[in-house]
Amino acid sequence: xxxxxxxxxxxxxxxxxxxxxxxxxxxxxxxxxxxxxxxxxxxxxxxxxxxxxxxxxxxxxxxxxxxxxxxxxxxxxxxxxxxxxxxxxxxxxxxxxxxxxxxxxxxxxxxxxxxxxxxxxxxxxxxxxxxxxxxxxxxxxxxxxxxxxxxxxxxxxxxxxxxxxxxxxxxxxxxxxxxxxxxxxxxxxxxxxxxxxxxxxxxxxxxxxxxxxxxxxxxxxxxxxxxxxxxxxxxxxxxxxxxxxxxxxxxxxxxxxxxxxxxxxxxxxxxxxxxxxxxxxxxxxxxxxxxxxxxxxxxxxxxxxxxxxxxxxxxxxxxxxxxxxxxxxxxxxx
Amino acid sequence: xxxxxxxxxxxxxxxxxxxxxxxxxxxxxxxxxxxxxxxxxxxxxxxxxxxxxxxxxxxxxxxxxxxxxxxxxxxxxxxxxxxxxxxxxxxxxxxxxxxxxxxxxxxxxxxxxxxxxxxxxxxxxxxxxxxxxxxxxxxxxxxxxxxxxxxxxxxxxxxxxxxxxxxxxxxxxxxxxxxxxxxxxxxxxxxxxxxxxxxxxxxxxxxxxxxxxxxxxxxxxxxxxxxxxxxxxxxxxxxxxxxxxxxxxxxxxxxxxxxxxxxxxxxxxxxxxxxxxxxxxxxxxxxxxxxxxxxxxxxxxxxxxxxxxxxxxxxxxxxxxxxxxxxxxxxxxx
Numbered sequence: 001x002x003x004x005x006x007x008x009x010x011x012x013x014x015x016x017x018x019x020x021x022x023x024x025x026x027x028x029x030x031x032x033x034x035x036x037x038x039x040x041x042x043x044x045x046x047x048x049x050x051x052x053x054x055x056x057x058x059x060x061x062x063x064x065x066x067x068x069x070x071x072x073x074x075x076x077x078x079x080x081x082x083x084x085x086x087x088x089x090x091x092x093x094x095x096x097x098x099x100x101x102x103x104x105x106x107x108x109x110x111x112x113x114x115x116x117x118x119x120x121x122x123x124x125x126x127x128x129x130x131x132x133x134x135x136x137x138x139x140x141x142x143x144x145x146x147x148x149x150x151x152x153x154x155x156x157x158x159x160x161x162x163x164x165x166x167x168x169x170x171x172x173x174x175x176x177x178x179x180x181x182x183x184x185x186x187x188x189x190x191x192x193x194x195x196x197x198x199x200x201x202x203x204x205x206x207x208x209x210x211x212x213x214x215x216x217x218x219x220x221x222x223x224x225x226x227x228x229x230x231x232x233x234x235x236x237x238x239x240x241x242x243x244x245x246x247x248x249x250x251x252x253x254x255x256x257x258x259x260x261x262x263x264x265x266x267x268x269x270x271x272x273x274x275x276x277x278x279x280x281x282x283x284x285x286x287x288x289x290x291x292x293x294x295x296x297x298x299x300x301x302x303x304x305x306x307x308x309x310x311x312x313x314x315x316x317x318x319x320x321x322x323x324x325x326x327x328x329x330x331x332x333x334x
Numbered sequence: 335x336x337x338x339x340x341x342x343x344x345x346x347x348x349x350x351x352x353x354x355x356x357x358x359x360x361x362x363x364x365x366x367x368x369x370x371x372x373x374x375x376x377x378x379x380x381x382x383x384x385x386x387x388x389x390x391x392x393x394x395x396x397x398x399x400x401x402x403x404x405x406x407x408x409x410x411x412x413x414x415x416x417x418x419x420x421x422x423x424x425x426x427x428x429x430x431x432x433x434x435x436x437x438x439x440x441x442x443x444x445x446x447x448x449x450x451x452x453x454x455x456x457x458x459x460x461x462x463x464x465x466x467x468x469x470x471x472x473x474x475x476x477x478x479x480x481x482x483x484x485x486x487x488x489x490x491x492x493x494x495x496x497x498x499x500x501x502x503x504x505x506x507x508x509x510x511x512x513x514x515x516x517x518x519x520x521x522x523x524x525x526x527x528x529x530x531x532x533x534x535x536x537x538x539x540x541x542x543x544x545x546x547x548x549x550x551x552x553x554x555x556x557x558x559x560x561x562x563x564x565x566x567x568x569x570x571x572x573x574x575x576x577x578x579x580x581x582x583x584x585x586x587x588x589x590x591x592x593x594x595x596x597x598x599x600x601x602x603x604x605x606x607x608x609x610x611x612x613x614x615x616x617x618x619x620x621x622x623x624x625x626x627x628x629x630x631x632x633x634x635x636x637x638x639x640x641x642x643x644x645x646x647x648x649x650x651x652x653x654x655x656x657x658x659x660x661x662x663x664x665x666x667x668x
Contacts, residue, residue: 010659029379029482029484030484030486033487033578034418034484034486034487034488034578035383035414035417035418035487035561035562035563036381036382036383036414036415036417036418036420036475036477036484037381037382037383038379038380038381038418038479038484039379039380039381039382040379040380041375041376041377041378041379041380041481042375042376042380043375044375045363045372045373045374045375046372046373046374046375046376046380046476047370047371047372047373048370048371048373048424048426048459048460048474048476049369049370049371049426049460050426050427050428050460050461050462050472050474051428051462052428052430052462052464052472054430054464054465054466056467057464057465057466058464080369080370081370083369083370084368084369084370084372086370090382092382092383092384092474093384094384094385094386094428094472094474096386096388096470125382126382126383126384127384128384128385128386128472130386130388130391130392131388131391132388132391132467132470133390133467133468134467136430136466136470138384138386138428138462138472140382140384140426140428140474141370142380142382143370145372147375148363150363150364150368150370150372152364152368153367153368153369154368227369228369229369244367244368325344
């Protein structure tokens with residue numbers, strides 16, 4: 001009887017390769033399978049970014065299927081291209097798997113990555129597979145911008161408005177539901193604590209299935225002076241823009257409250273401080289931009305103003321309260 | 335008394351940034367510090383590759399300092415650019431650190447990465463820092479080749495020679511010394527089992543401090559029809575070339591023996607089968623190439639011949655023995 005060879009790295013790569021359709025050769029001359037991929041000469045400047053999503057740190061497999069975890073990690077990585085005002089070009093994915101990973105694990109990961117890559121038009125042209133202590137996805141994304149047209153954190157000017165592409169805090173609420181076991185996964189469905197309202201679906205979706213805002217970015221980049229995505233928290237990203245631009249970012253309590261009613265109501269239902277949820281919840285992957293009022297993109301939520309000064313503050317009844325940077329992956333216990 | 339804030343992600347990034355000198359703006363318009371780096375439009379096609387080096391899987395901190403581990407991982411990643419015949423352009427590094435990592439850990443990692451990036455002319459323009467269960471380095475490298483000039487695995491032709499840039503097996507011997515505790519690290523020095531010859535230094539250096547063969551590649555790419563690096567094993571890489579090119583790769587026992595005397599003698603001293611060490615030892619990061627005899631690069635070791643057929647074999651006294659692909663990161667217990 002022939003001894004069955006254990007499922008290994010090369011088998012896994014084959015399974016992944018079947019899932020990841022070869023990108024059109026408009027992008028890649030050489031795709032998965034050689035020592036590196038070869039991409040046609042980009043049409044402009046090249047934007048590159050890398051993002052990691054690690055089991056036990058960034059996600060828990062009680063909360064996400066492997067397919068969802070892979071898909072989520074891909075959107076998180078591509079969100080940085082949106083934050084630069086870039087068009088997606090291609091990506092490479094490094095995967096860590098625990099020793100017990102089997103064919104099905106590879107297939108699920110490939111499915112999630114392929115779905116995200118397809119939706120975002122960001123083909124996976126290469127990768128790496130290695131054993132680890134758990135599952136991990138490290139995704140490097142490449143994008144293009146016309147020369148000199150990337151939108152940096154450093155472009156904010158006093159007198160401009162501060163915009164959000166969508167309400168902050170939903171993903172933070174979703175994470176809270178998961179951590180407090182107020183939401184439990186049952187296959188593809190969710191059981192919620194019975195006393196909670198219908199908003200729970202939105203909160204869970206925000207955390208489990210964020211979408212990189214590439215399409216919004218294609219509009220915003222023609223309007224915004226500075227751009228960043230809220231991967232950490234609104235407070236944290238506002239501080240980043242303030243520091244890079246040498247300005248004071250003033251988030252306005254009244255504007256935040258009026259634009260964030262649904263999320264603040266949900267926070268109150270959970271007994272949480274609504275402003276903390278909006279300002280310090282992470283992983284919304286919203287676009288945060290600044291620009292002149294006349295440029296305000298359709299659908300943008302105006303949440304503050306850029307002023308002369310340094311740092312980020314919250315304006316409450318005419319007074320400035322400091323906004324600590326907040327949210328740090330190495331410090332936050334998950 | 336002010337409470338000292340624990341050392342976190344942003345502090346670590348600051349320490350890394352100090353180590354990683356900003357690359358000349360000939361390469362990067364925007365370096366570390368925004369959502370992504372922005373590189374000038376590459377001069378030709380873009381080669382991309384990603385490689386991961388994980389504590390407990392690829393290395394053990396009893397064998398390498400953090401600086402060495404970071405340096406080694408960077409060379410391993412850039413080796414794939416050499417294997418494509420590409421010039422190094424830039425890189426991004428995703429780092430995982432255990433919760434106890436402190437300022438010194440970041441400084442050591444930055445030192446190793448900066449040293450390798452400087453030596454190889456491959457500036458680090460961005461990265462990602464995250465908590466993990468141990469240390470891990472996932473490095474994505476970008477290179478350039480003139481249009482259509484990447485050297486693939488698929489170009490080998492019957493009648494050509496098979497070349498190695500340097501002796502295979504040394505790194506495998508080094509790993510054996512480490513695993514069997516025949517070599518133990520004492521700061522920057524090594525203690526070796528007293529009965530072993532002076533070759534132990536070469537073996538340890540081969541495993542702990544491999545060098546990406548970018549300079550050799552700049553010559554080989556004008557000579558070779560197919561190119562790969564021996565990150566796994568000679569047997570494994572020969573099989574890859576055979577499969578991609580649709581040829582029979584014949585490694586010649588007599589040629590291997592005559593070109594690998596020092597490493598085979600060392601193997602015998604350890605009681606190991608010398609041919610197994612040469613064929614199945616991993617992580618030498620040598621260039622393995624094929625090409626017509628008249629193109630043989632200066633210093634190349636000729637170890638076999640390309641013939642019509644499929645697969646990879648060892649030629650011993652006129653007979654072909656199959657060469658199993660061998661070496662698989664997910665299967666090999668370290």
